[in-house]
Amino acid sequence: MNKNLKQKTKYINPYLGGVLLGLVLIAANFISGRGLGASGAAKSAVVATVETMAPTHTENAAFYSEYNESHPNGPLKSWLVFQMLGLIVGAFLSGIIFRRLTFKVEHSPKITSKRRIILAIIGGVLFGFGSQLGRGCTSGSALSGMAVLSYGGFLSMAFIFGTAFALAYFFRKNWI
Amino acid sequence: MGPLISSGVITQNTNFFLAFLIGIGFGFILEASGFSSSRKLVGVFYGYDTVVLKVFFTAAITGMVGLLFLSLFNWIDLDLVYINPTYLYSSIAGGIIMGAGFIIGGFCPGTGFCAASIGKIDAMFFIVGLFAGILIFAEVYPLIEGFFKAKYLGIPTLSEILGIKDGLVSLGVIVVAMIMFWIGEWAEKKFPQKEY
Numbered sequence: 246m247n248k249n250l251k252q253k254t255k256y257i258n259p260y261l262g263g264v265l266l267g268l269v270l271i272a273a274n275f276i277s278g279r280g281l282g283a284s285g286a287a288k289s290a291v292v293a294t295v296e297t298m299a300p301t302h303t304e305n306a307a308f309y310s311e312y313n314e315s316h317p318n319g320p321l322k323s324w325l326v327f328q329m330l331g332l333i334v335g336a337f338l339s340g341i342i343f344r345r346l347t348f349k350v351e352h353s354p355k356i357t358s359k360r361r362i363i364l365a366i367i368g369g370v371l372f373g374f375g376s377q378l379g380r381g382c383t384s385g386s387a388l389s390g391m392a393v394l395s396y397g398g399f400l401s402m403a404f405i406f407g408t409a410f411a412l413a414y415f416f417r418k419n420w421i
Numbered sequence: 422m423g424p425l426i427s428s429g430v431i432t433q434n435t436n437f438f439l440a441f442l443i444g445i446g447f448g449f450i451l452e453a454s455g456f457s458s459s460r461k462l463v464g465v466f467y468g469y470d471t472v473v474l475k476v477f478f479t480a481a482i483t484g485m486v487g488l489l490f491l492s493l494f495n496w497i498d499l500d501l502v503y504i505n506p507t508y509l510y511s512s513i514a515g516g517i518i519m520g521a522g523f524i525i526g527g528f529c530p531g532t533g534f535c536a537a538s539i540g541k542i543d544a545m546f547f548i549v550g551l552f553a554g555i556l557i558f559a560e561v562y563p564l565i566e567g568f569f570k571a572k573y574l575g576i577p578t579l580s581e582i583l584g585i586k587d588g589l590v591s592l593g594v595i596v597v598a599m600i601m602f603w604i605g606e607w608a609e610k611k612f613p614q615k616e617y
Contacts, residue, residue, distance in 0.1 A: 255455075259472045260602075262454035263479020269446040270484035275491065276431070276439050278424030279503040280484075281447055283531035284555070287548070291555045308562035327437045331444020332531065333538045338445070339452035340539030348540040351459055358543075365459075365543040368526010369533065369550020370557070371518050376530060377558035378569065379515020381505060383529040386512075388477060390505045391594070392484030394578040394587060397507035401516045405529075406465075408520025413466035416524050420463050421614060 255343060270392050277324060280389020284376035286329035288312075292320040325385075353420055364419060379404075423497035448535055457536040459527030459543060466524060469614035471605030478598040485591050509572035526550065 256262075273281055292312050296303045303309035316323060340346040352361035376382040379401055381390070387405060390398015425431045431439070454476045455461045464470025491497040523529055528536060528547045536544035562569070580590040 256472070257453045259454055259475035260479050262450050263476040264483050266447070266450045266454075266476060266480035267483020267487060269443060269450065270480060271487040271491070272446075273440075273443050274484075274488055274502050275423040275497055276425045276443070277436055278427050278501050281443070281531075283529070283534060284551075287530055287551050288555050291552055291559065295556070295559070306559070306562070307566065308559040322437075324437065324440045327440040328444035328447065329534065331441040331446075332448035332451070332534055333444075334441075335445035335448025335450075336452040336457060336535040336538035337448075339449045340457070343453060345452070345457065345539050348542060350542045352543065353460065361543050362546045365526050365528070365547040366550040366553075368522045368524075368528065369547040369552075370554040371522030371550075372526060372528075372530060372533075372547075373522075373551040373554020373556075374558045375515045375518030375520075375522055375554070377515070377555055378511050378565075379519060380508070380511065382519060382531065383477075383523075384531040386505055386515075388481055388484075391481040392488060393499070393502055393504045394485065394580055394590060395505045395507070396574070396577045396579050396582050397505045397512050399579050400507065400509075400512045401519075404513055404516025405520045405523060408517045409463075409524040410466050410520075412521055412524045413463075417467065419525075420460065420527075421467050421469070 255345075267392075270389065273328075273389075274393070279324065280385065280392060281328065282325045282381065282385030282389065283329065283332070284373070284382040285323070285325035285385055287373065288377065289316075289320040289323050289326050296320065356419055360419070422495070423491065424501055427498070427501040447531075448538065451532060451535045452539060456532040457539050457541060457544075459536065459541075462529075462532060463524060463527050464614070465605075467614070468608035468612035471609055474601055474605045478601060482591070482595050482598050485594065489587060489591060504576045504578065506576045507574040508570060509574055511569045511571070514568075522554075 270281055292309060350358040350361055352358060379386055383405060387398055387402035391402060422428060426436045455472050461470050462473055465473040492499045526547050528544055530551055533544045533547040537548055580587045
């Protein structure tokens, strides 16, 4: 019990974290007129990579041409890309301060590292696909959308958390 | 006055620089709250750790109330703030696929990048999967474009859909959040798990 308590203090109080995150979200809206996001920057990176490797393909395929129409300055000169670079720096700083910088595969003791990595890749593929279909992920659609009372934001939140909760039983052996 | 970018107080380049600073705050808070651990994140679905619920909903109601007050004092014009458009079918289908990705992969995109930043190898593979998933979407886009753009509802807010005022909707969300916080605290005592 004592050990558990000691370990838990490694993280900041979640309600404090939530208020601070809410203030960052307000700042983003006040300064830039938009919310936070994560999958958008990954999309920019994918578009930029495919453009470099297969330029004729991106000229002809609808997804890329629609993207380029809405991003006339190129895929990487976007608000979300700069925000994502900041996110990486910020998380790294927190890792230094709270002494959590270490290379490891985090997994339940009941499964192997290999199994955890395979599941992480599958989960990533699903999240990547789903975030494009749903026009944003947990940050951009659900959290930022809810703060501006977007109906789509509440829908994303309900279906992301609802589905994960509904499927939790079937994947329990990977986690608990 | 706000958003500063719309009223011309800051230039586009300053906006990008501030995006970087906002990102630092975003990433720092996620990591400091424990969002760099997949086992803490999925804890909410088994009840042993509800940090996701607490941080996510506290942030959402803080942002919601803060923006309403800023708008009330005329410090921000909410008509100039980006509100996500709603395409009913793709929003629901995307949410379901992302939910499956969450319980299988243990991260969402933001938390995945956050965890990879402090060296979580599973998160790095999650990000590889994330890029692959986006690429697959881009390549099959012509096949699903109809579905992707179907049932466009415009950019409605929850208050417009329900036909009640923004303030009342926000109050309702706050009440729901408080009830969920209470359930979360109860669940953590009921289903304890050791941290690793």
